[in-house]
Amino acid sequence: MIDNLILGFQTALTLENVLWCFVGVLLGTVIGLLPGLGSTTGVAVLLPITFTLEPVTALIMLAGIYYGAQYGGTITSVLISTPGEAASVVTTLDGYQMAKRGRAGAALAISAIGSFIAAIISLALLIALAPPLADAALEFGPVEMFAIMILGLVIVVTFQGGAFIRGALMAVAGLLVATVGISPGTSESRFTFGNVNLLSGIPFVEVMIGLFALGEVFYQIRVGAAAPIRARFRDMVISRKDITRSMPAILRGSGIGFGLGILPGAGSTLASFMSYGIERKISRNKAEFGKGAIEGVASPESANNAAANANFVPTLALGIPGGATTAVLLGAFTIFGLQPGPLLFETQPELVWGLLVSFFIGNVLLLVLNLPLAPVFAQMLRIPYGYLYPIIMLTSLVGAYSVSNNMFSVWLVFVFGVLGYVLKEVGLPTAPFVLGLVLGPLFEKALVQTSAIGKGDLGVVFQSPIALTVLAIAVAMVVLPKLVGTLRSRRAGRAREKVDAA
Amino acid sequence: MKLTLVTAKAAFSALLAVAGAAAAIGGAGYGMTQENGQVGAGFLPVVLGTALAVLASIDVVQTLRHREPVNLADELTGVEAEADAAAIDTVAEAPDIDSLGRSQRQRNRMLVIVLGMTFVALLLVPVLGLLISLGVLVVAISTVVERRRILPSLLVGAIAVGLIHVVFAELLGVPMPTGLIGLI
Numbered sequence: 001m002i003d004n005l006i007l008g009f010q011t012a013l014t015l016e017n018v019l020w021c022f023v024g025v026l027l028g029t030v031i032g033l034l035p036g037l038g039s040t041t042g043v044a045v046l047l048p049i050t051f052t053l054e055p056v057t058a059l060i061m062l063a064g065i066y067y068g069a070q071y072g073g074t075i076t077s078v079l080i081s082t083p084g085e086a087a088s089v090v091t092t093l094d095g096y097q098m099a100k101r102g103r104a105g106a107a108l109a110i111s112a113i114g115s116f117i118a119a120i121i122s123l124a125l126l127i128a129l130a131p132p133l134a135d136a137a138l139e140f141g142p143v144e145m146f147a148i149m150i151l152g153l154v155i156v157v158t159f160q161g162g163a164f165i166r167g168a169l170m171a172v173a174g175l176l177v178a179t180v181g182i183s184p185g186t187s188e189s190r191f192t193f194g195n196v197n198l199l200s201g202i203p204f205v206e207v208m209i210g211l212f213a214l215g216e217v218f219y220q221i222r223v224g225a226a227a228p229i230r231a232r233f234r235d236m237v238i239s240r241k242d243i244t245r246s247m248p249a250i251l252r253g254s255g256i257g258f259g260l261g262i263l264p265g266a267g268s269t270l271a272s273f274m275s276y277g278i279e280r281k282i283s284r285n286k287a288e289f290g291k292g293a294i295e296g297v298a299s300p301e302s303a304n305n306a307a308a309n310a311n312f313v314p315t316l317a318l319g320i321p322g323g324a325t326t327a328v329l330l331g332a333f334t335i336f337g338l339q340p341g342p343l344l345f346e347t348q349p350e351l352v353w354g355l356l357v358s359f360f361i362g363n364v365l366l367l368v369l370n371l372p373l374a375p376v377f378a379q380m381l382r383i384p385y386g387y388l389y390p391i392i393m394l395t396s397l398v399g400a401y402s403v404s405n406n407m408f409s410v411w412l413v414f415v416f417g418v419l420g421y422v423l424k425e426v427g428l429p430t431a432p433f434v435l436g437l438v439l440g441p442l443f444e445k446a447l448v449q450t451s452a453i454g455k456g457d458l459g460v461v462f463q464s465p466i467a468l469t470v471l472a473i474a475v476a477m478v479v480l481p482k483l484v485g486t487l488r489s490r491r492a493g494r495a496r497e498k499v500d501a502a
Numbered sequence: 503m504k505l506t507l508v509t510a511k512a513a514f515s516a517l518l519a520v521a522g523a524a525a526a527i528g529g530a531g532y533g534m535t536q537e538n539g540q541v542g543a544g545f546l547p548v549v550l551g552t553a554l555a556v557l558a559s560i561d562v563v564q565t566l567r568h569r570e571p572v573n574l575a576d577e578l579t580g581v582e583a584e585a586d587a588a589a590i591d592t593v594a595e596a597p598d599i600d601s602l603g604r605s606q607r608q609r610n611r612m613l614v615i616v617l618g619m620t621f622v623a624l625l626l627v628p629v630l631g632l633l634i635s636l637g638v639l640v641v642a643i644s645t646v647v648e649r650r651r652i653l654p655s656l657l658v659g660a661i662a663v664g665l666i667h668v669v670f671a672e673l674l675g676v677p678m679p680t681g682l683i684g685l686i
Contacts, residue, residue, distance in 0.1 A: 052674055165564060169518060169557035176525055176550040183532070183543035190532055190543055191525070221613045224600025386648030387655075390640040391662045393620065397636055398666050402676040407627060414624060418617065426511045444546050456539030 004353045005127070011354025012361055017060050020053065024061035025362045028068020029369065032088075033076050033377055037392065039069035039308075039325045040434075041216065044208035045395055047332055048402040055336035056351045060358040062332055066325050067119065067308050067359065070268065071366050074111040074301055075378055078104055087268035087304035090276045094289065094296025101292050105375070109238040110246050110294055111301040112370040118254035118302035119363040122309040125258050127356055130345075134317040137342035142449030143460060145318075147467035147474075149443050152264035152320050154474040156435045158481070170423075171432035177202050178440020185448035197408040204331050204437055206400050210413040211430050212324075213396040215420020217389045222421075246298035249279050253302030260303075261310025264320040268307035269431075275303035309359060316340055316352060320439070324431045327438040508565060515561040522554025612647050619643060631681035633671075637663035 011017065031042035042065045050058035073088035078095035091111070098107040140148070153175075157167035180191045181201030192198040256278060257271040279299040280289045289296050311322025319341030321327035333340045338348060345352050370377075400413040423430055447458075454460030461467050529547025536542045598606045623639035630638065637659050644655035667686055670676045680686060 048676075049669065049674065163561075163564070165557055165561050169515070169554060169561060172522075172550050172554045172557060173518060176522070176547065176554055179525075179529075179547050179550065185541060186533075186536065186543045188532055188543040190547060191528065218613060218617070221616055222609050224602070224604060224606075224609050384648070384650070386650050387644055387658050390643040391658070393643075394636045394640050394662055394666060397624075398632065398670055398678075401632060401678070402670050402674065405677060407624075407632075407679065410624060410627075410632075414620060422514060426507075426514045428514070447546065448541060451541040456535065456541075458541075 001127075001131075004131075004349060005357065007350060008353030008355075008357030011056060011350050012060065012357040017057050017354065017358065018361060020057050020061040021064050021358050021362050022365055024064020025068035025071075025366050026369065028065035028070075029072035029366070029377055030380060031065060032069030032072025032074075033380060034072075034388065034392075037216065038073070038212060039066045040208060040328055041212035041396075042066075042069055043325055043328045043332070044205055045213055045399045047205055047328070047335070048399050050332070051335075051402075055338060056354045058336065059329070059332065059351070059355050060362075062329055063312075063355060063359065064362045066329065067305065067362060068366060069325075070301075070305050070308050071112060071115055071370050072377065074115075074297075075108060075374060076381065078107045078111070078297070079378055079381060087272050087307070088301075089269065090272045090300045091297055093276070094291070094293050097290070097292035098294065098297065103292065106238050106242055106294065107297045108374040109371060110242060110298045112367055112374065113238070113243065114246065114250040114253065114298040114302040115305040115370075116363055116367040117250050118257060118306040119309055119359065119366075121251075121254045122258045122261070122306035123356070123359050123363070126309050126313055126359075129262070130313050130317045130356075133313060134342040134345045137318050140318075140342070140466065141453070141464075142446045143453060143464045144466045144470070146443070146446035146450050147461060147464070147470040148264065148318060148320060149439050149446060151470050151474045151477075152314070152439065153432070153435060154477050155263050156323075156432050158477045164478070164481070166427070167429055167432045170428055170430070171436040174433040174436020174438075175440045175443060176436075177207075177433075178437050179444065184441065184445050185451075197406065201441065202437070203403065203409065203412070204434075205328070205335075205403050206409045206412040207416050207437060208324075208328050208434065209396050209400050210416025211420035211423070211434070213392060214413060214417025215424060215430075217392055218417060218421035219424045220385070220389065222425075242294055245285075246294050249283065249295035249299040250302045252279065253299040254306040257303030257306030258310045261307030261322060262313040264314035264318065264322060268304035268311070268323065271303040271307035272300035276300045312356075312359075316344060316355075317342060319344075319442070321435065324434045327434050330438060508568070512562045512565045515558045515565060519555045519558035519562065522551045522556075522558060524551070526551030526555060615647050616643060619647075627679055627681060629682050631683065631685060632679045633663050633667055633686050634681070634683070 012021070027046065028039065028042060031037045032039060043062050046065060047062065050061055053061070070087060073083055074091055074095065077083045077088040077091040078099050081092045081096040083089045083092055095107045095111070098104065153171045157164060157171050178201065180198055182189055182199060189199055253275040256275040257268070260271040260274060261268065276296060276299055279295055280286055283289065283293070283295050285293050285295060307322075308325075311326045314320045314322050315326045315330055319330070319339065321330045330340055338344065338351070396417075397410050397413060400409045401407065403409055420430065423433075450460060451458060461471065526548050529544040529551055532544030532547065533542035534545050534548060600609065604612075619639055619642055623635045623642075626635045626638075629635075640662055641655050641659040644650040644658060645652055663686075667678075671678050671686070678686065
């Protein structure tokens, strides 16, 4: 472990890697705070820029964008009640109320401190947990991986924060879109309609840029602009009382965030909602929640940062993304010729440990940047959106072109941009679709291998105790909510009967 | 308005149901199993297409009936509903006008124009080249849709295209399509 950490520091602390880490977290903060851009969009749009870098440097920068955006997303949540990141949605509840009461600075400061503490705690847990999990996963065959992917899809569908059916249909749609191209089992081309561009499948980077960048821009045009609240430097001073009061919430948020973040498919958004909900139930100041309670900012912000780091546990150890952004990062790994999964720890220790240690460096940089400079970043909100979004469109479309030097990619981005907008309008979640699309090829490969092991009998899945346990958890996750709902309504019914009888 | 949204939701899900059914039928043509009994190229498309058709059809029915099924995250936190309620409150409180004084109708029109302009800009790439075509798009959106002054818009467009050219064409060596005019 110590040897690995030393190797990690040696890799991450080169001048080039620290510089790109800084560029990543800075860009991430800016991307996170701009309405219409999030970490998924940022990583997808800027991925082509990293093609000329060394894989470890590129991944350090892309990961920097990811957790930098968690910090930046808070600024818009607090100042204009418009989350730059889905994971910061719940921060609008108390963060914006604090800003309206002249405490925007304190909200931003506690968010930066909470995010930093959560990042360090979760990083220590990540470093402790990922390698043993990867070791255990070395024992997993295609059958077990097939079951884990089903669990990942079930988790993202169950936890995506909407109706189960709608999440499930989007996950299935993502998996179905992933079947376009050459079949891994038989090498036959499917649904290509004679178009050679489709032989290698629907390219996911273009889909991400379309769904998240253009789709979001189109949606923001229709929604319209909100006026920002000003944050001043002198407001950034946070009292010791605020910190003392927030500390339990930060620690609880970190724990909840990490616990949920390590589940394949569950992202930081769920972690932030869950930690806020729990904090509101157990806090001493529960009456203040929704009216500007500082714990209402500290808890979800810690949770989303802890989850962002924890998302790397399944991504690195199992090769299954924790959320939408780690799904894009997973794609980045494959573009650089790396296969995330248990073997990565053995074959690329320099890359894995360099990347993990860079999280620590990145979070220190983010605290230094965000604590005093949040009001400076907030000035970016003063750039008229009328200038900003055409530039976002320009960058997205040129970025898409540069992925494969092909206009087909540009048209694909436009088509998926329109689709992304429509999905937002009709309230269909994009995260399950993205996970389905990214997992699709891996899922089919595992399916084909499982079928080969069972000589055509897929029932072989039920002969593996690990796969069986994983599938049982997946079934429980589908059944549990309905059971909870039924029990609650029965209990409510009985209570009503008692009241009526009395 | 509410009826329109419900109809749109149901119509889109119906479209997904049709796409799923089409994928299942098309996928069957690739063969469900191979000669050795293992899964064939059509297995997954048929299973997923059928699942999509079924799930989307259920969603159409649920949408039209206005039934919202239980979600585990909501059950455990109870926050989602509050966030939704807060969002609804915000919508209810906020007038139809945004901070720049534009009505919903105006913003809808803006979106249609932006979509149309982007489509035309992409059609013009073989003539103007990618960067010039998208540069013209940036200026056109800023001036025509956003009603910004022409000079700042031109400046923003030129700087953006210049930076993108330096990063992508010069530093990364991406061969940009220069079109018939062959400039950049």
